[in-house]
Amino acid sequence: xxxxxxxxxxxxxxxxxxxxxxxxxxxxxxxxxxxxxxxxxxxxxxxxxxxxxxxxxxxxxxxxxxxxxxxxxxxxxxxxxxxxxxxxxxxxxxxxxxxxxxxxxxxxxxxxxxxxxxxxxxxxxxxxxxxxxxxxxxxxxxxxxxxxxxxxxxxxxxxxxxxxxxxxxxxxxxxxxxxxxxxxxxxxxxxxxxxxxxxxxxxxxxxxxxxxxxxxxxxxxxxxxxxxxxxxxxxxxxxx
Amino acid sequence: xxxxxxxxxxxxxxxxxxxxxxxxxxxxxxxxxxxxxxxxxxxxxxxxxxxxxxxxxxxxxxxxxxxxxxxxxxxxxxxxxxxxxxxxxxxxxxxxxxxxxxxxxxxxxxxxxxxxxxxxxxxxxxxxxxxxxxxxxxxxxxxxxxxxxxxxxxxxxxxxxxxxxxxxxxxxxxxxxxxxxxxxxxxxxxxxxxxxxxxxxxxxxxxxxxxxxxxxxxxxxxxxxxxxxxxxxxxxxxxxxxxxxxxxxxxxxxxxxxxxxxxxxxxxxxxxxxxxxxxxxxxxxxxxxxxx
Numbered sequence: 001x002x003x004x005x006x007x008x009x010x011x012x013x014x015x016x017x018x019x020x021x022x023x024x025x026x027x028x029x030x031x032x033x034x035x036x037x038x039x040x041x042x043x044x045x046x047x048x049x050x051x052x053x054x055x056x057x058x059x060x061x062x063x064x065x066x067x068x069x070x071x072x073x074x075x076x077x078x079x080x081x082x083x084x085x086x087x088x089x090x091x092x093x094x095x096x097x098x099x100x101x102x103x104x105x106x107x108x109x110x111x112x113x114x115x116x117x118x119x120x121x122x123x124x125x126x127x128x129x130x131x132x133x134x135x136x137x138x139x140x141x142x143x144x145x146x147x148x149x150x151x152x153x154x155x156x157x158x159x160x161x162x163x164x165x166x167x168x169x170x171x172x173x174x175x176x177x178x179x180x181x182x183x184x185x186x187x188x189x190x191x192x193x194x195x196x197x198x199x200x201x202x203x204x205x206x207x208x209x210x211x212x213x214x215x216x217x218x219x220x221x222x223x224x225x226x227x228x229x230x231x232x233x234x235x236x237x238x239x240x
Numbered sequence: 241x242x243x244x245x246x247x248x249x250x251x252x253x254x255x256x257x258x259x260x261x262x263x264x265x266x267x268x269x270x271x272x273x274x275x276x277x278x279x280x281x282x283x284x285x286x287x288x289x290x291x292x293x294x295x296x297x298x299x300x301x302x303x304x305x306x307x308x309x310x311x312x313x314x315x316x317x318x319x320x321x322x323x324x325x326x327x328x329x330x331x332x333x334x335x336x337x338x339x340x341x342x343x344x345x346x347x348x349x350x351x352x353x354x355x356x357x358x359x360x361x362x363x364x365x366x367x368x369x370x371x372x373x374x375x376x377x378x379x380x381x382x383x384x385x386x387x388x389x390x391x392x393x394x395x396x397x398x399x400x401x402x403x404x405x406x407x408x409x410x411x412x413x414x415x416x417x418x419x420x421x422x423x424x425x426x427x428x429x430x431x432x433x434x435x436x437x438x439x440x441x442x443x444x445x446x447x448x449x450x451x452x453x454x455x456x457x458x459x460x461x462x463x464x465x466x467x468x469x470x471x472x473x474x475x476x477x478x479x480x481x482x483x484x485x486x487x488x489x490x491x492x493x494x495x496x497x498x499x500x501x502x503x504x505x506x507x508x509x510x511x512x513x514x515x516x517x518x519x520x521x522x523x524x525x526x527x528x529x530x531x532x
Contacts, residue, residue: 057415057418075423076418077417077418077421077422077423077424080418080419080420080421081421085419086419088415088419092413092416097405097409101405102405102409102416104405105405105409105416105417105420105422106420106421165416165419165420166419168420169419169420169421
């Protein structure tokens with residue numbers, strides 16, 4: 001049983017494997033509700049694999065806890081239901097679907113559809129599915145593409161849809177893999193503001209990025225991912 | 241009038257091919273992401289049951305066997321979506337066991353319900369009789385064809401209206417389903433159920449068309465696969481269209497000279513496949529091109 005308090009997200013002795021090979025190891029990480037942690041490192045350092053391992057999409061050993069709930073023996077979709085959202089690097093690109101249809105996917109899980117669709121919200125909180133109203137409030141630009149074809153939306157909107165899909169499931173923690181990749185300066189600023197607002201609701205964020213400026217201005221704590229290890233890191237140090 | 245009769249006969253055979261094609265196509269495109277040949281196996285099993293129907297002289301009993309995949313499919317569906325207990329719904333082995341028990345129970349109840357006549361209980365493809373509706377005087381082949389078309393249409397409507405988004409996502413980005421909290425294996429099982437149902441119904445219909453031999457069973461399976469390839473794997477309109485075309489071709493070809501029908505069907509499929517730049521099984525439409 002984890003020694004952390006309820007709501008704290010923690011990872012202990014996590015080792016991520018590709019086939020039989022251990023490629024990245026994280027000894028300890030704990031993230032309080034509303035806290036933002038940046039995992040910085042160059043491309044190929046293992047950030048993506050680390051996040052996928054935490055999300056259950058990659059074989060791992062070690063422990064992942066959300067409060068007192070163990071996630072490490074849960075399957076990926078069960079982790080999502082337990083409150084662990086995941087936003088991969090590449091946004092959603094699916095022809096023949098409109099944004100709203102994708103954002104309704106989590107609603108199809110149970111009798112939450114009505115509440116999720118019509119609830120005005122206004123006070124999103126960790127563990128509760130976000131309403132469309134709240135999503136549009138916290139992710140500017142999303143409201144313009146709700147009825148658009150997924151293929152026709154821009155890079156920021158595509159990322160916003162991806163983040164919105166994670167929030168729609170009512171997460172307590174969201175893992176974001178290189179959210180700033182492919183975004184211009186204006187969109188990165190928008191991303192920073194949006195993530196700060198989301199974190200302010202109590203949702204913890206773990207952001208993997210190679211963008212040091214984003215890490216410096218966004219994160220409450222920073223770790224470096226290099227050579228298959230995750231180490232404490234103070235922004236300002238050089239990450240090669 | 242002779243030609244009109246032939247066309248009608250061909251159209252009555254078409255649902256069998258359409259269902260087989262769907263069993264192949266749906267199985268390959270969706271449910272068989274983890275079990276690639278599941279659809280083919282279900283179709284072979286159903287056609288095998290149809291063959292058993294005439295080859296062993298136990299026709300109606302074997303027809304009952306062909307109904308089982310249909311019942312199994314429905315029970316499987318029930319097992320997946322009605323069972324909310326995650327320890328069952330998330331585990332294919334337990335789900336399989338639970339669904340099989342449901343299927344066996346459903347058949348047993350049906351047989352008991354019809355009492356002394358288990359053959360009548362399954363109706364040999366006459367679904368109205370199976371479910372205790374009013375007795376019908378129309379030809380049983382027409383009856384079965386109409387019933388299958390109705391079931392196919394109903395299934396397509398329900399599937400498209402209720403599961404369309406999940407179907408598209410499952411097909412093209414299954415990880416997205418997981419990110420939305422869905423069990424991709426469970427969605428996959430839906431297509432297993434559709435596959436088993438389609439194959440089971442095809443087996444019932446195939447058994448209605450008279451003598452089936454082991455060779456015929458193999459040939460039907462091959463033609464079913466060809467129909468799927470011609471119509472586009474997983475495409476319901478494609479399966480129906482291709483089934484009508486190939487049924488007409490087969491029936492009319494046999495009218496010209498016995499055996500020419502089958503030959504013509506295989507020949508057309510070969511020509512179409514090679515004409516599409518060698519992309520076997522990839523029937524291109526603008527929509528599908530865009531999907532890639």
